[in-house]
Amino acid sequence: MNEPMLEVQGLKKHFKIRKDQTLKAVDVVSFTVNKGEMFGLVGESGCGKSTLGRTILRLYEQTEGSIKFKGQDVHKASSKTKRKLDQSMQMIFQDPYASLNPRSTVMDIVAEGIDIHGLYSGVKRKEKVYQLLKTVGLNKEHANRYPHEFSGGQRQRIGIARALAVEPEFIVADEPISALDVSIQAQVVNLLRKLQLEQGLTFLFIAHDLSMVRHISDRIGVMYLGKLVELTTSEKLYKKPLHPYTEALLSAIPIPDPDLEDKREPILLSGEIPSPISPPSGCVFRTRCPRVMERCTLIEPEISEYEPGHFAACHLYDEIGDSRKEAAASKVT
Template identity: 70%
Template sequence: MANTDNILEVKNLKKYFDMGRGSVLKAVDNVSFSIKRGETFGLVGESGCGKSTTGRTIIRLYGATEGQVLFNGQDVHKMGGRDLRSFNRKMQMIFQDPYASLNPRMTVGDIIGEGIDIHKLMAGRQRQERIYSLLETVGLNSEHASRFPHEFSGGQRQRIGIARALAIEPEFIIADEPISALDVSIQAQVVNLMKELQEERGLTYLFIAHDLAMVKHISDRIGVMYLGSLVEVAEGNELYRKPLHPYTQALLSAIPIPDPEIERTRERIILEGDVPSPINPPSGCRFRTRCPKAMPECAQIVPELKEVEPNHHVACLLYS
């Protein structure tokens, strides 16, 4: 039975891609986590680790190879008919590239109003007022409704993407690296806007990013991915205060610190070698080929994600 405190439960999720000639790319491999109502769950890791594929599989842009995605207790990948239509309204996505995700042939008003039309929520003057209200909510104005995406800056386009996601009043939003394509000066504005909207509307977020400092700013809990698998899950402050997995420790050691004295004296963990191919991942622990603390048994045993401290889970034989 699903936990009623959780809006989303991901259980042993796998997403494999057939690459031909017998090769299989294991983009997401046996990933499990849950997200409580009203919280922000950050998902971080290097490029190519499977974070975005996880998000796209949750929202059904990709079909799952194995496992379950339970949204409000219902299996997303078994939905059809009215249940699927309801799900499509309750879960929305903000995409990484704010230009590629907006139709260049549609006005901003029609882009935001598309979901309203599909779900037949309102029409005419009421629809127009709803679009104007959404534009003002994200820091734009009603005059922008008649313009096209190419007439806006990157930050403004991402605000349009947020307005589109909000148009049908979803409960859950997957933000797939929503700030990575933006200038640093704009990133904080967009993240702060998302936090304000969450408080006002009771939204739940899955926030996917590789910027660990920004993820800490917005997330209640954080999951760290490496080569298709979760290696550590903990509350945000706890993860930064006491990272347990060697990979998490290396990631956090790379975050610049504004104090030059601390930055000069602290220890940096440099990972050697490249990330292995997800088509042919290492046996046992996938991180062992780059891990400074690897042991012989790491090549034979696949570590399970286990709770080693209260609300702190890690997949590492050092803690088994």
């Protein structure tokens, strides 16, 4: 049985722009991440996925909704509990250049969390850092160097070592490969997968590269304009996407076979992404959807389970969703 580690329910994160303007970065998002799972979160730039990850870790205060880590509400916890949560929940940042202090050595960067939580000191502190560097594919000679002496891939490995230093259970990886060369991306992804399997870590892996997310994730959530529009296993999402937005994203993934690539017809979305300051009425995707209907303009679709373990927010499947709800209700009665 899957044991939920992270439970996000009805989460909103809105930013006040002016007195009469609010940017709805994350708007009523709900999902669960199970213990030991690699949960992928994908979507275009600006869809709110990074804001969601930062809100989960309390880098932003939520506007509404709840975030529970192992049953504990992370935003309502006491100061003592929040300190423990800070140790249990860590983050790997997107930019390995900006996320490391250029004036600190690798030893002090990796050991920062160790010092804050008082985990090790003296020789044990040094040995712990050496062990962490070895874990991420570096060596102890790197400990006395500064960030500018490393490549982008090596800097990201340092960021991963820093996240692992306090022995967390849950890690938010916020687009950890987007700033890296293609040749290095696979190495970092394989390292994260290896850490997940060997150390039993749970990941929220945020990215916009669907082909890479498919390789690493157990389940995938698709976001559009602050909302979760589809959620299912990696296998189901790629074999049978339900939401038109997911179909368009998948059609943009290049096929390595040149003959098949020439015959393929990608789904081209017309129009621009609406502003999260003034989202469309009804379905937020309706202004770009090739299968839009009248009800899409009037009614916002709820994310519902249309197949076992496959959720989507789309009016195309309303009849299926209604029949599943009626069947579930009949079982209860």
